[in-house]
Amino acid sequence: MEAWEVGSTLGPAPGEARAAAQAAKRARVRRRVGLVAATLAPWAVLIALWELGAARGWISTSLFPPPSAFIRYAIESDFRVGFGREAMPIPVAILASAFRVVAGLALGFVAAVATGILVSMSRLGSAAVLPIVRGLAPIAPIAWIPLAIVLFGIGEKTAIFVVFTGVYFLLTLSTVAAVQSVDPRLVKTARTYGASPKQVWLWVIFPAVLPQVFTMLRINFFAAWMAVLAAEMVGLKNGLGMIIILGREVFNSNLILLGICIIGITGYLVDTGLVWVQRKLLWWSAPTQ
């Protein structure tokens, strides 16, 4: 507990210590296995009920084909969707959508932290910029789609722009709020050790706001993910959103449910990736879930 007790010769004998460590490790593994089981079990039950319901005819297989049906469909169509030359492999669609959302989030995060901090540095700046940001923040990202298509055409830039607008304004406001809630003791400590105002911004306020803004980013990721899918459905006609829209156009429920599952799983994986980034880069405040 105290520094001078480290390396103390008192304590359990080496053999006992090893046995205790092994017991602790076994307990950890057991807890781990229990957690994984608790995570997977509800899915297994849900899928089993779905399959059972479909097999017994409780639910309409033409509207809600079970996983066994739409997965078979995916395998039979060689993991491609669409017709002829426009057919696109599903992995390509996943990567296209994931790239758009990650690129938009990254740009939005960097720009929002920069704007939030620069604006917080002067009262005039806040007075000039914040009302505009607060006016633009409530606009749903989907509302930008028509304008974005006119500005950037049908393509990558439009999708990234939609994600960007979906997070940028909110994250700017959240950066400003985070700046205001930085512990004044940290700022005073930096000043007492001779940090200039610029150094305080760079070495104290900037790192101090990152965890809070990143948490907001994670929360807003879901909205951004939905926005990208919506953009793909209405305008872009590619990526994961296209799978759904194609399913609707040809009235293929297999395609729709396949699309829904892939969208959910991909979103979950990207969110897990964000948690991983947070743990690696913002370790002092990382969430455990």
Add this chain to the structure above:
Amino acid sequence: MSSLVCHLVGKRWQAPQGLAVEALRDVSLSVSSGEFVAILGPSGCGKSTLLELIAGLEPASRGEILIDGERVTGPNPKAVMVFQEHSLFPWLSVTDNVAFGLKMKGVAPDERRARVREVLRRVRLEPFAHHYPHQLSGGMKQRVAIARALVGNPEFILMDEPFAALDFQTRVLMQQFLLEVWRDFSSTILFVTHQIDEAILLSDRVVVMSAGPGRVLEEIAIDLPRPRSYTSSGFNDYRVRLTAHMEREVMRAQPEALAA
């Protein structure tokens, strides 16, 4: 010989509603090198404000503060402040926290590392050099905060109730630790506390302050041999005397506190 002199220092805070609050009035105080001075007073007596003025974090409204004859106009490497818990930068390791001041001053990385290692060795924090604050107990955190102050060789270390958030056991250990540091580094320490026992245990001299506005009531030299303990003979005489003072102050401040 370095010296710290406060001459008729006053501080008014401008409250948002336009009311001014007088935090300090006519505070005069002098500290010479090697001394351990405790500032004792009820909460709200402006003792923390006094330290912030001395550290140059806030300007005084009246009077002047001189360090080695030079007027304090801003943060000054000669007098650094150690706050209560939670003043370590959570994103920096123990080493980087301690190196913070040197980095701000532009000390070269090699020299920085060497000086940090030396201080960590002297305060027995070496095994924790690569730990992060969230991995440390409250007492360890404060030890790092003290190491961070020591590494710049300040003439005065200003401590604002550094052990107030710790439990009794840890506080006793930290008080011993601070006394060792004071002796080993020949530092000069100005220590704000509201605990009478802590003031008697640690200091050469106790400056008793009153509340609303903060003024210096009395200075009492603690003439007890070191090492001291709460049960040393003579300790109780000081305790009685200071408790009487504090009681009077609390009773005097009470009507105002209730009215506020």
